[in-house]
Amino acid sequence: MGRYLLRRLVTLTVTIAGIMVMTFFTSQVVPLDPLASLAGPQAPPETVERLRALYGFDQPLYIQFGRYVARLGRGDLGVSFQTGRPVLQDILTYFPATLELATFAILLGICVGIPLGVLSAVYQNRLIDQFCRVLSLVGVSTPVFWLGLVLMLIFYFKLGWLPEPGRLDIMLIEPPRVSGVLLIDSAVARDWEVFRDAIKHLIMPAAVLGLVGVAGISRITRSSMLEVLSQEYVKTARIKGLSEFLVVTRHALRNALVPTVTVIGLTYGLLLEGSVLTETIFSWPGLGRYLANAFLTLDLNTIVGGTMFVAMTFCLVNLLVDLAYAYLNPKITYTT
Amino acid sequence: MISEPVPLTLDLAEARRRRTEARWRYLKDSYVLWRRNRLMVLGTSIILGLLLVAALAPLLATSNPYEQTLRDRLLAPSAQHLFGTDGLGRDIFSRVLYGARVTLTIALLVAAISTPPGMFMGILAGYLGGAVDEVLMRLADIFLAFPRLILAIAFAAALGPGVENAIIAIAIAQWPSYARLARAETLNVKNNDYIQAMRVLGASKMRIMAGHIAPMTLSSIVVRMSLDMGTIILTAAGLGFLGLGAQPPMPEWGLMVADGRQFLVDQWWVSTLPGLAILVVVMGFNLLGDGIRDVLDPRQRQV
Secondary structure, eight states: OHHHHHHHHHHHHHHHHHHHHHHHHHHHHOSSOHHHHHHOTTOOHHHHHHHHHHHTTTSOHHHHHHHHHHHHHTTOOOBOTTTSSBHHHHHHHHHHHHHHHHHHHHHHHHHHHHHHHHHHHHTTTSHHHHHHHHHHHHHHHSOHHHHHHHHIIIIIIISOOSOOSSSSOTTSOOOOOSSSOHHHHHHHTTOHHHHHHHHHHHHHHHHHHHHHHHHHHHHHHHHHHHHHHTSHHHHHHHHTTOOHHHIIIIIIIHHHHHHHHHHHHHHHHHHHHTTHHHHHHTTOOSHHHHHHHHHHHTOHHHHHHHHHHHHHHHHHHHHHHHHHHHHHOTTOOOOO | OOOOOOOSOOOHHHHHHHHHHHHHHHHHHHHHHHHHOHHHHHHHHHHHHHHHHHHHHHHHOSSOTTOOOGGGTTOOOOSSSTTOBOTTSOBHHHHHHHHHHHHHHHHHHHHHHHHHHHHHHHHHHHHHOHHHHHHHHHHHHHHHTSOHHHHHHHHHHHHOSSHHHHHHHHHHHHHHHHHHHHHHHHHHHTTSHHHHHHHHTTOOHHHIIIIIIHHHHHHHHHHHHHHHHHHHHHHHHHHHHHTSSSOTTSOOHHHHHHHHGGGTTTOHHHHHHHHHHHHHHHHHHHHHHHHHHHHHOTTTOOO
16 A cells, blocks of 8 residues: 555656646746737837846756746746736636535535435336436536536526525625635534525526436446445345345445445536636626636636646546545555 | 267368358347347437438428527427527527437447547556556546546536537546456456467567457447447537537537527527527437447346
8 A cells, every 4th residue: 555655656656746847847938928918019019028028938848847846846837817826826716616616516416326326226127217317417418517507597587586696795795705615614604695696596507517417426426336236245234134225224235335435526526617608607706707818818827737637636546546445445565 | 958969070161151150140139139139129219310310300301400590599399399499599400410410429439439548458458457557547547537427527617618628628538447348358258268368479568468368358348339439428418518619600419408498488499499409319328328238248148
């Protein structure tokens, strides 16, 4: 286990170094002069040259790369052209909103996906199983941006059951920022009106984002439940005279959950980063929308810094998932 | 099916006859498997429909997909405009039909661009092993470290918006998984006797890799590719939706959903119907992919 962890950490370091090289050199091939947009169209050439020297763009590439790595080492991702603030500060401002959304979505995925998977394994090939198959098929086939629009059309515009896009009603005042997660902040401030409103705003985007999770989680739960249910010890438990409910929940589900945990972890990692489209649709002020705007305006520092941040979180989540898998399943030993 | 015992020696004609027979049996079994799986029949029909629509778009379309008739803007679906008209008075039904061409082109080009390099690097890494393997797989790791959509968006933004660049961007995000797969398949077959025999006969490494290993990796690559088609189309549509993929006036479905966003409340059809087309096609590819896996996978192949 220790050696495995060490090896993983070494490859992770190599990967992160690779990510740095890749983001840097990709940003060099962008067919757009960041200075031109910074200085404005009417700027005299001398000003552009001065800016070029100021930002070090006149140096050879390898020196620029060295500086870039040194800056990253200090946690300095540069200044966003979009907001004029340091990119890292922006990321830390927007990330909690994404975290809140992704967590809510994955909880939804777990609460719906696991029972659905268990039921469709217990009642294999019956109606609930067919329903589950169709749901997971639709879940992986639906374009999220389209689903978001359809839900918004039905539940906001037509029925009016759920509030407008955004994170909070404009008439409400955000509670003082403690964690950046609105539900926590409003609970700390004991502002229950904001708390309720924040939950209402969360439902639609979380449902859209969670559908993918439901599809994956119910699928894997079903297949691993089917495998476990045919094991000898499940038969033993039945012969002992335990109720079917206890057999399924205590004996089967516990063991079937190991692969499910992996899928949950990987999906969570994806949701943290994959919310670009959902956040854009629902005007959710999170990292995804911030990044999407940066891509559209070619805000170079934000693109480079943001993708770096995203890739690193993603790597970290994947590592944690692998470790959790090893911890949960003592049969697994990592030798290489 | 009980087969008669095979005699120890076969003359050439008899051997050839048996081989042809076996091939036909394989095809027939595949057909039986295909027929039995109703969902796969549905998936195949959807994709055949897509191909037909793409091929016959000019015949099926009720009007020119690019023609703007501002007088007729935002008309509700009717006999004349089956899916209604959009904000510029273009017939949405015709645009959706032409969009089938765009979607199909994107999916096929991404597959055509991303698989050869992926296969090449995977086979190289698997067969040569050692430092080559380590370097190539670390390279693949770097690409896999990014969520695929983010990677595609980043490259699409870096290359500049446009459908060609979106195709390249998605292909860049796609190749590492093919490289991984080809490597695993190569490791599986590279110590087989017939490969050893080629080596003893003095075949060059290039020849073994290209002529004897590559064909063996092909079937799993095809399976994976058919499973990936849906994701590729969703990514392309997502890029189009964000404005980083196909550009107006191209009738790309994701772009059309984005265009209709501003009319969502009163003219729901502008945005939702092109999105429905994406859903149906992606579902068709997913069903087909699942089915192809069942037919090609020898472990699941039981008639």
